[in-house]
Amino acid sequence: MKEESLFESLLRRGVSRRDFMKFCTSMAATLALPTAFSAQIAEALEKKQKPYVVWLELSDCAGDSEAILRASRPTIGQLVLDVISLEYHETIMAPSGHSAEKSLQDVVKNHKGKYIAIVEGAIPLKDGGIYCTVGGRTALEIAKEVCGNAMATLAVGSCASFGGVAAAKPNPTQCVGVKEALPSATVVNLPGCPVNPENVTATVVHFLTFGALPALDKNHRPLFAYGKRIHDNCERRPHFDAGQFVKKWGDEGHRLGWCLYEVGCKGPQAYMNCPTIRYNEGTSWPVMAGHPCFACAMPQSWDALGPIYSRLPNVPGASYQATADKVGVAVVGAAAAGVAAHAIIRASTSKGKQEDK
Amino acid sequence: MAREYIWEVPVRVTHWVNVISILALSITGLYIGDPYAQGADEHSMLMGKMRFFHFIFAYIFIASLIVRVYWWFVGNKYARLDQFIPLSGERWKNLIDTALFYGFMKKDLPHSPGHTGLAGFTYFFLILLFVLEIITGFALYSQSHEGGAIWTLLGGWMLPVLGVGMVRFIHHVIMWLIAVFVIIHVYISVHNNIIEKNSLVMSIFNGYKNFQDRQHH
Incomplete structure (x- = not known):
């Protein structure tokens, strides 16, 4: 049976050509490509088959799944049923138990080297990895098999990328990111707490359009999403330069939307596209909502950047402030x-x- | 009484350039670290100016340090590196005697036409602190120029190693250590000037020290 292309399935689901082109244009913008590329993206999506995708949830809080379920372009319906063929996702799939595990095995066996593995959550290594098991197998075992046979692995969220909060000191289960656990796997890190679904979709679209993964930085993050500093694109940046700072929560500066630097904002340390893409249909992002950035998308953001609400770390070893x-x-x-x-x-x-x- | 030319022009100029730079860097750096005043309005550019002057004085300070380190090798005998790192037994004795004098365990300051052994060695560590301050400064500065090869080379390499928070911590701690140094340095200069009557304080302006005929107790 010839499988329908992405565009065909979108048409079948009542998505107009106009909406489809809007989606392609927004993807071109997210990927930092000139608008002319939206035609190329449209062409690729019209012809290409839907890629097979399996989604692993390891040591995590399902926050990235939550974020994806709230994706706007495409909506959850489009994403799960049309843009990708999500064959396995512990949280949202209908099957359970052995039949669920079988669908994972089927993809790994039948589409070896052709499917995309999306991993959410860190991989604990301590004591043979027994601190995270699914169906009696350790996260490490599952990841080795699934990511090792995948065309590429997208590590979504900070835990899958760098260990995240699961790996924060003292890291009792010795959690690491996917790339650290499986150095030989082809991994694209899409950190963020949670990941921005726009960046996941854009990475998949880039892959479908150009047949290659997007350009990555030294932390294996796509440059289109993680190449610019939050501080430099921040809507509150003029208040930083002007010396207008929030001193405490709810003060006049906070009400006027001044800079959150003094209440610990790590925007100057963070590289991600939050200020331009934003979350939840471009509605908002932490700084816009009046909360300092804590550089969630940076490696070791929990341990190396200092407390969330202050710029300067405490004296090491000192138990008081x-x-x-x-x-x-x-x-x-x-x-x-x-x-x-x-x-x-x-x-x-x-x-x-x-x-x- | 003998009058002797001790501090050459580059020694005095770099000293005062350091004084002005450290003062300016501390005032602007404290603001950057923890803004102690609000900008008057949205056009004030207060933080912008603080950062601008911090970076300008950082480069002036670096230039001054380069000149002074160069003078270790070409300056007169009081400016040379061997006045900073005690290699001879005589310099070590001078260092220990100076320390004992400051600790009220010796009656007289050993005769030191240039730096005392203790002062020279302290300045050596001070310069190491300066270098560490400059490297951590470049590391923090490199965040505005992510991926820039020169900034990575000058300090950015340490960010993933130590973490940004720790680098910022070190950058702050060194400023406070320099502040402690300044207090002790100014005190000892005045203190020795009074005790030795050698116009030590004036010498950093005009280069000349006076040496009293030393009394023997």
């Missing part, structure tokens, strides 16, 4: 007191010396 600046003021004060004490002692002893003479 000691920042370098607080300790610095104290140390400078101590130095000043020290030299004052020295001066007093010197003055009294040299006076004694003069009396001796």
